[in-house]
Amino acid sequence: MLIKNVTDFLEGRYPLSLQESYDNCGLTYGHKEQKLSGILFALDVTENIVKEAISKDCNLIISHHPVVFKGLKKINGATMTERVLELSIKNNIALYAIHTNLDNHKNGVNKRIADKIGLSEFKILSPKNDTLVKLCVFVPKAAEPALSAALFNSGAGAVGNYSECNFKSKGIGSFKPNLSAKPSLGEINKKTETTEVKTEYLVPLAQLSMVLNAMRENHPYEEVAYDVIPLLNTQQDMGSGMIGVLQEPMTTQSFLKHLKTTFNVGVIKHTALIHDKVKTVAICGGSGSFLIDAACRNKADIFITSDIKYHEFFDANNEIIIADIGHWESEQFTVNLLYENIKEKFSKFALHLTEENTNPVKYF
Numbered sequence: 454m455l456i457k458n459v460t461d462f463l464e465g466r467y468p469l470s471l472q473e474s475y476d477n478c479g480l481t482y483g484h485k486e487q488k489l490s491g492i493l494f495a496l497d498v499t500e501n502i503v504k505e506a507i508s509k510d511c512n513l514i515i516s517h518h519p520v521v522f523k524g525l526k527k528i529n530g531a532t533m534t535e536r537v538l539e540l541s542i543k544n545n546i547a548l549y550a551i552h553t554n555l556d557n558h559k560n561g562v563n564k565r566i567a568d569k570i571g572l573s574e575f576k577i578l579s580p581k582n583d584t585l586v587k588l589c590v591f592v593p594k595a596a597e598p599a600l601s602a603a604l605f606n607s608g609a610g611a612v613g614n615y616s617e618c619n620f621k622s623k624g625i626g627s628f629k630p631n632l633s634a635k636p637s638l639g640e641i642n643k644k645t646e647t648t649e650v651k652t653e654y655l656v657p658l659a660q661l662s663m664v665l666n667a668m669r670e671n672h673p674y675e676e677v678a679y680d681v682i683p684l685l686n687t688q689q690d691m692g693s694g695m696i697g698v699l700q701e702p703m704t705t706q707s708f709l710k711h712l713k714t715t716f717n718v719g720v721i722k723h724t725a726l727i728h729d730k731v732k733t734v735a736i737c738g739g740s741g742s743f744l745i746d747a748a749c750r751n752k753a754d755i756f757i758t759s760d761i762k763y764h765e766f767f768d769a770n771n772e773i774i775i776a777d778i779g780h781w782e783s784e785q786f787t788v789n790l791l792y793e794n795i796k797e798k799f800s801k802f803a804l805h806l807t808e809e810n811t812n813p814v815k816y817f
């Protein structure tokens with residue numbers, strides 16, 4: 454098995470285009486054609502994690518957090534990032550990060566947290582903008598069913614819980630092929646009119662190139678007439694954070710105890726417990742202060758996240774309870790999620806969950 458078998462599979466499920474602009478997901482070190490001996494899954498890549506990979510005969514580490522976030526000018530062992538890279542390069546251990554593309558996916562980091570807490574009816578807290586386009590294709594009537602099937606198959610026409618959605622309208626298409634054309638319909642230098650169907654599909658930007666390839670391969674015309682139109686619609690099932698409800702409301706005290714046990718939290722930092730009971734719960738694995746407003750707007754009773762700064766706690770504004778459970782704690786189950794994804798596809802391959810706890814924060 455090659456590295457690219459794994460990375461292509463992951464990127465098919467969690468497209469790199471879902472990552473935030475500041476992020477650095479993908480293959481940090483290594484070659485896609487490299488043969489794999491085994492995979493180690495970890496939240497962070499530290500020197501100990503690289504050593505663990507070596508000892509377990511794994512030449513690929515899949516981590517949630519990228520090792521390299523910003524430009525490096527030297528690799529001389531002065532920082533942990535430099536030492537990790539040096540050790541990985543010397544031992545030919547490939548490094549792959551799947552970070553905000555996993556955070557922003559409906560079946561990613563936050564879905565796993567929601568499952569652990571026991572939430573249902575969840576939806577994305579802050580859906581992504583600018584990630585959808587509309588594709589309009591003009592096709593002769595007889596060729597429409599085959600074209601639609603190919604487009605659906607390549608990712609067009611999915612809306613929430615519905616697939617194979619499109620809109621069709623009939624009209625007359627006209628064209629005049631020139632001397633160099635090889636028309637499938639009509640004659641050279643003669644204007645032709647024919648009945649065509651205009652078909653419209655919603656397409657996620659991440660799937661657009663695949664959809665356009667499928668369109669060209671399955672359309673009878675030499676020159677396909679089509680429009681790709683950017684949309685202002687939000688993509689409801691992709692974006693930051695999640696919100697859901699507990700099946701039965703819990704007293705705030707017992708809910709916090711439940712959080713503490715489930716995530717094995719040293720200390721929960723929280724704002725005033727302004728509600729006696731909680732039912733609607735917003736979550737964001739990792740640093741989630743940018744979602745406090747969204748959690749309030751969506752009427753969450755409590756917002757569970759991490760890395761809340763002192764002044765940001767004031768943004769609870771007596772509307773919501775903010776609970777900071779710690780960064781590592783909130784994202785610790787991400788490695789299981791990645792492991793299970795790969796296990797499902799490559800069941801016989803050597804896969805290892807790290808035995809290291811990489812959390813740099815300790816509680817006294």
Ligand SMILES: [Zn+2]
Pocket residue numbers: 518738739740780784
């Ligand atoms: Zn994180």
